[in-house]
Amino acid sequence: MIEKQIPKFFDIVYDPKIASLITLDEVRDAFHTNQTSSKNRAIHAFESIYTESNRVLYIGSWFGILTNYLLENFANISVDEVDMDMRCSIISKRFNIDYNFNHYTADINVFDRIDNYDTVINLSSEHMSNNWYNKINPGTRVVMQSNNFDIIEDHTNCCTSLEDMQNKFNLTETTFADTLKLNIYERYTLAGIK
Numbered sequence: 123m124i125e126k127q128i129p130k131f132f133d134i135v136y137d138p139k140i141a142s143l144i145t146l147d148e149v150r151d152a153f154h155t156n157q158t159s160s161k162n163r164a165i166h167a168f169e170s171i172y173t174e175s176n177r178v179l180y181i182g183s184w185f186g187i188l189t190n191y192l193l194e195n196f197a198n199i200s201v202d203e204v205d206m207d208m209r210c211s212i213i214s215k216r217f218n219i220d221y222n223f224n225h226y227t228a229d230i231n232v233f234d235r236i237d238n239y240d241t242v243i244n245l246s247s248e249h250m251s252n253n254w255y256n257k258i259n260p261g262t263r264v265v266m267q268s269n270n271f272d273i274i275e276d277h278t279n280c281c282t283s284l285e286d287m288q289n290k291f292n293l294t295e296t297t298f299a300d301t302l303k304l305n306i307y308e309r310y311t312l313a314g315i316k
């Protein structure tokens with residue numbers, strides 16, 4: 123699963139430019155078991171909506187680690203990433219150098235192509251308002267994660283339970299719904315059709 127991406131990511135940290143862009147704390151957080159377990163749930167959720175031709179928008183794509191997994195393992199999908207942190211473009215393009223994909227540096231609240239995709243992944247929904255979800259077309263396939271880890275300053279839109287998340291993000295069809303109990307918080311994963 124996603125663990126295979128970890129040594130590949132460290133390979134690119136030999137590039138001094140990449141090393142200068144990320145802190146040890148960030149890499150520690152990105153590869154914490156909470157994160158890898160959560161990404162593996164997201165992969166199972168993606169499998170539940172995979173069509174062999176998904177045109178994916180990945181919101182809050184961070185270092186592009188899940189992008190690498192998706193492009194390596196799912197044939198015929200396309201992935202466009204959007205992240206407002208401008209470092210993510212450089213890091214993900216370097217990490218995913220072997221693949222054709224697009225990365226946009228933008229706040230999703232002002233990204234004007236959000237309704238151009240048949241599939242949207244957002245594993246960072248706790249970091250932003252629900253505007254993005256309200257803007258995507260009905261019928262769009264989605265993979266979403268949230269959590270109840272509300273003591274983190276950047277987590278401005280947490281959920282208290284899976285049911286709370288299901289009420290915030292109404293799906294017409296649910297293909298995956300899961301609560302993952304982590305060390306000090308819970309991660310909720312939902313997939314299906316808006």
Ligand SMILES: C[S@@+](CC[C@H](N)C(=O)[O-])C[C@H]1O[C@@H](n2cnc3c(N)ncnc32)[C@H](O)[C@@H]1O
Nearest residue numbers: 182184204205206207228229230245246249250
């Ligand atoms: C800490 S990371 C990832 C957390 C998530 N739990 C995960 O594992 O994928 C959150 C990412 O979302 C991005 N982000 C937060 N708010 C955003 C927004 N409004 N538009 C675009 N990207 C955003 C941040 O820049 C960061 O790269």
